[in-house]
Amino acid sequence: MSDVKRAERIQPAATSGGDTAYFAVHNLHAYYGESYIVQGVSFSIKEGEILALLGRNGAGKTSTLRALARVATPELRQGEVWLDHEPLHTMEAHQAARTGIGLVPEDRRIIQGLTVHENLQLAQIAPPVGWPIERLYELFPRLGERRSQEGTTLSGGEQQMLAVARALARDVKLLLLDEPYEGLAPVIVQEIERTLQEIKKLGMTTIIVEQNAVAALHLADRALILDMGQVVFDGTAKEVLDNAELRQEYLAI
Ligand SMILES: Nc1ncnc2c1ncn2[C@@H]1O[C@H](COP(=O)(O)OP(=O)(O)OP(=O)(O)O)[C@@H](O)[C@H]1O
Ligand SMILES: [Mg+2]
Numbered sequence: 001m002s003d004v005k006r007a008e009r010i011q012p013a014a015t016s017g018g019d020t021a022y023f024a025v026h027n028l029h030a031y032y033g034e035s036y037i038v039q040g041v042s043f044s045i046k047e048g049e050i051l052a053l054l055g056r057n058g059a060g061k062t063s064t065l066r067a068l069a070r071v072a073t074p075e076l077r078q079g080e081v082w083l084d085h086e087p088l089h090t091m092e093a094h095q096a097a098r099t100g101i102g103l104v105p106e107d108r109r110i111i112q113g114l115t116v117h118e119n120l121q122l123a124q125i126a127p128p129v130g131w132p133i134e135r136l137y138e139l140f141p142r143l144g145e146r147r148s149q150e151g152t153t154l155s156g157g158e159q160q161m162l163a164v165a166r167a168l169a170r171d172v173k174l175l176l177l178d179e180p181y182e183g184l185a186p187v188i189v190q191e192i193e194r195t196l197q198e199i200k201k202l203g204m205t206t207i208i209v210e211q212n213a214v215a216a217l218h219l220a221d222r223a224l225i226l227d228m229g230q231v232v233f234d235g236t237a238k239e240v241l242d243n244a245e246l247r248q249e250y251l252a253i
Pocket of ligand 1: 032035037055056057058059060061062063064073
């Protein structure tokens, strides 16, 4: 892709979503100490859309999700983050964490020594509470069947389901998924994909980071590709699937 064409694809959050942007990120800069990693990322998402956030290893995908969720590192030093008309960037991190961003980290963080049910109850110990646990069991029947089993003894796929369910147990407006398919057999990936489709039908807005770019693109409406901490493509998922050059250059698929 030529630089001109590439530049055309990059639209700042302030203009790409217009009035309909539900989640908008403008000129995000984040650092690990002096290490400058997220370098001016902008994008926006409409309510109910799924965005695939893609790019090579080390491109800055996890760092972007972490900066958006305002976890300890990387430090968000500049940028605007708007969720449902609320300016998250003006809030303290603990306050921003209560406004509806649910990060499902790559390592899933299931709490040792607690059952499936207790893991979900713990997520609801303080407000804002999201879906009732029984509703989560309807969405993830496998978790309902295993509600008394210790969470860390679940299979990889079941642990991923628990990690997503736990995020939804909070009052979440934006779900951030970091490599939800990692290490899972194709049949389990399909099962999780179906559940994510169902969650989308219920109106959830989602960002999915995945090494399995094809699977993420089939699920997503839109795609954002990062390279060295910067946005190099912002468009529809179909545009990426149809563009072999782009896929080869940034996704090696
Ligand atoms: N805690 C940290 N301290 C310093 N640098 C870090 C830290 N975590 C990540 N980085 C660096 O930030 C850059 C982006 O990393 P990040 O984990 O965001 O990439 P990624 O796109 O998620 O990659 P992958 O596909 O491998 O998960 C990398 O160069 C990485 O080495
Ligand atoms: Mg990562």
